[in-house]
Amino acid sequence: MLGEFEYLLLAATARLGAEAYGAAIRLEIENFTRRNCSIGALYTTLDRLEEKGLIETWMGSATRQRGGRSKRMVRLTATGIKAATEFFQAVKRSSIGVPWETNRAGGRL
Amino acid sequence: MKLGTWLIGKITRALEPDLQDAVVGDVTELKMRDSRAVCELLGLVLRRQASLWKTWKPWLGLVGIVGPVGVFLSHICVGVLGGLFMQVLSYWQFGVPYSSGLTEAQEIESLVCGSLAVICFSWVCGFVLGTLSGDTVYVNGTLLCLMWFCLCGPLGILISLARLLLNAVHLVPLLLSHAPGLVPEFVFFAMVHLTLVTFLFLIPSLAGMQWARRGRKLGIQDTLLLAATAATLTVMVMWMGGWRQEALEKWSEGKWNPGGPSWQERLVPLLVVNWPVIYLLATLGVQHLRRKSKPLNT
Numbered sequence: 001m002l003g004e005f006e007y008l009l010l011a012a013t014a015r016l017g018a019e020a021y022g023a024a025i026r027l028e029i030e031n032f033t034r035r036n037c038s039i040g041a042l043y044t045t046l047d048r049l050e051e052k053g054l055i056e057t058w059m060g061s062a063t064r065q066r067g068g069r070s071k072r073m074v075r076l077t078a079t080g081i082k083a084a085t086e087f088f089q090a091v092k093r094s095s096i097g098v099p100w101e102t103n104r105a106g107g108r109l
Numbered sequence: 110m111k112l113g114t115w116l117i118g119k120i121t122r123a124l125e126p127d128l129q130d131a132v133v134g135d136v137t138e139l140k141m142r143d144s145r146a147v148c149e150l151l152g153l154v155l156r157r158q159a160s161l162w163k164t165w166k167p168w169l170g171l172v173g174i175v176g177p178v179g180v181f182l183s184h185i186c187v188g189v190l191g192g193l194f195m196q197v198l199s200y201w202q203f204g205v206p207y208s209s210g211l212t213e214a215q216e217i218e219s220l221v222c223g224s225l226a227v228i229c230f231s232w233v234c235g236f237v238l239g240t241l242s243g244d245t246v247y248v249n250g251t252l253l254c255l256m257w258f259c260l261c262g263p264l265g266i267l268i269s270l271a272r273l274l275l276n277a278v279h280l281v282p283l284l285l286s287h288a289p290g291l292v293p294e295f296v297f298f299a300m301v302h303l304t305l306v307t308f309l310f311l312i313p314s315l316a317g318m319q320w321a322r323r324g325r326k327l328g329i330q331d332t333l334l335l336a337a338t339a340a341t342l343t344v345m346v347m348w349m350g351g352w353r354q355e356a357l358e359k360w361s362e363g364k365w366n367p368g369g370p371s372w373q374e375r376l377v378p379l380l381v382v383n384w385p386v387i388y389l390l391a392t393l394g395v396q397h398l399r400r401k402s403k404p405l406n407t
Binding site: 021039040041044059067071 | 127128130131132133134135136137138139149150152153154155156157160
């Protein structure tokens, strides 16, 4: 089972597609969670997900915007997509009937 | 160069070249403030260091080598250093060798043998620490150097001096009255002491760590040669350790037995500092067995 941050990272990678790399993933996560995402948390989680075989990373091209430094590109593997799908389904199933479920009237918090 | 940029460069040196490129590029692209970048990069380095400690090997390096081997090796080093130091002092002050009751040949043999043993044990200690620690060698190596600093390095010198003065409190006023004249001499002897201990312990152990960091491995012949050298030096140091005791007994015509450790007691610290050699031999044995059990591809 994935952790919460691991799922967020996989979701950001999936959304960015071919443009998924360190800084872009970080901005994506910060945008949809409205929480700070540190370089330490990001790269340690990327390493862990790569070890588990859920993502693949490689060094991409360097750009002037990055001071001539290369990007660490990220791509989901089939195992990664499967793990993210399972996590999402589990969250969806476990959220049925909970007070914070969207559009549910009468829910008490 | 700005302090922040300099710090970022220094911190990222602890990361692999590819990751260095990626994270410094991210910091530039995100236009992060230097102070924030330094904090975040420190966080990354710390997290990566912590993740390296999930295996047992760095712990074995810390608990098995930095602890007991570091302490006993420093202890043996200080013993050898005492003999060397007295010779330097005697030559410098009076132009003659210092006599501790041993013959000149015995004195030379025990000093050469002791120095070679400390150099050999220090190198093996550094090499095995480097092999076991992998990327955690920065932490374990720093701790070993701190051990050196406290037990036989600069702090060790000050502690020895304080102990010496505590044992001869009556000499303190006399020393203080001559203090201005004694300062250059003290600095000179502290420098001699520090140079000797650096060459005997610090440089060989750092060289061993560096050797391991470069991924160099010892072959069967090298390991066996190293083990034979370490075993020979251990036996010789243990045997020669009793010479001074015998010399004092002989000099007093049997009236004064200064006591001192028995050969078994002298062997214990030597065995402790020898365990990295035993580890190398065991690793070699395991590799040999694995190679033998592997089926041959025809």
